[in-house]
Amino acid sequence: MIIIDDILLKDTTLRQLNKKIAQIFVNGKFCKDPKLAKAQDFFLSGLDKPGNTANRLGFSVTNANVEQIPGLNTLGISAVRIDYAPYGQNPPHTHPRATEILVVLEGTLYVGFVTSNQLNNTLIAKVLNKGDVFVFPIGMIHFQFNIGKTNAVAIAALSSQFPGVITIANTVFGANPPINPDFLAKAFQLDVNVVKELEAKF
Ligand SMILES: *[C@@H]1O[C@H](CO)[C@@H](O)[C@H](O)[C@H]1NC(C)=O
Numbered sequence: 001m002i003i004i005d006d007i008l009l010k011d012t013t014l015r016q017l018n019k020k021i022a023q024i025f026v027n028g029k030f031c032k033d034p035k036l037a038k039a040q041d042f043f044l045s046g047l048d049k050p051g052n053t054a055n056r057l058g059f060s061v062t063n064a065n066v067e068q069i070p071g072l073n074t075l076g077i078s079a080v081r082i083d084y085a086p087y088g089q090n091p092p093h094t095h096p097r098a099t100e101i102l103v104v105l106e107g108t109l110y111v112g113f114v115t116s117n118q119l120n121n122t123l124i125a126k127v128l129n130k131g132d133v134f135v136f137p138i139g140m141i142h143f144q145f146n147i148g149k150t151n152a153v154a155i156a157a158l159s160s161q162f163p164g165v166i167t168i169a170n171t172v173f174g175a176n177p178p179i180n181p182d183f184l185a186k187a188f189q190l191d192v193n194v195v196k197e198l199e200a201k202f
Pocket of ligand 1: 118120
């Protein structure tokens with residue numbers, strides 16, 4: 001009888017614990033028992049393969065973050081391969097959790113970021129060639145544009161195991177449900193029909 005009570009108690013505690021865990025949000029993942037870690041947890045292959053750039057913007061991002069490499073959990077670092085078709089672009093976007101350092105492996109990119117309002121929204125931009133490195137500080141809206149006639153490739157490292165990405169046009173004009181077009185027309189000083197056209201696109 002005592003044993004049964006004990007089991008019941010444990011069962012209730014476990015259920016309460018499960019309930020609690022279901023309410024906890026972790027920016028990252030739970031850690032694996034380090035004794036069970038394997039090389040595979042720290043490994044990814046395939047970054048030699050070009051991504052598919054046959055899309056509206058002509059670019060492709062291949063991720064190497066904690067989703068692909070579990071061993072990155074809590075380590076505050078990740079990488080991407082970015083492919084650009086000729087005149088392809090990585091449109092204005094920001095990473096909420098990471099600074100980015102980008103290395104051009106092939107091609108010619110026009111890259112830049114814009115400083116905060118306090119710094120007068122200054123455009124900090126440069127043309128990069130093979131071997132050049134550029135930094136996009138955390139939070140800054142930034143972009144890359146392949147201005148060459150050939151494909152371009154870059155590898156970037158980001159200071160988060162899961163940097164996140166916010167593409168400006170998608171969030172503003174592609175919000176779901178859409179942001180009130182009259183509001184956006186005033187915010188962006190545009191005709192409301194232009195806003196509606198943009199909202200239909202994103
Ligand atoms: C921003 O612009 C104002 C007005 O032109 C100027 O006084 C200020 O020095 C500028 N600030 C920076 C950080 O460039």
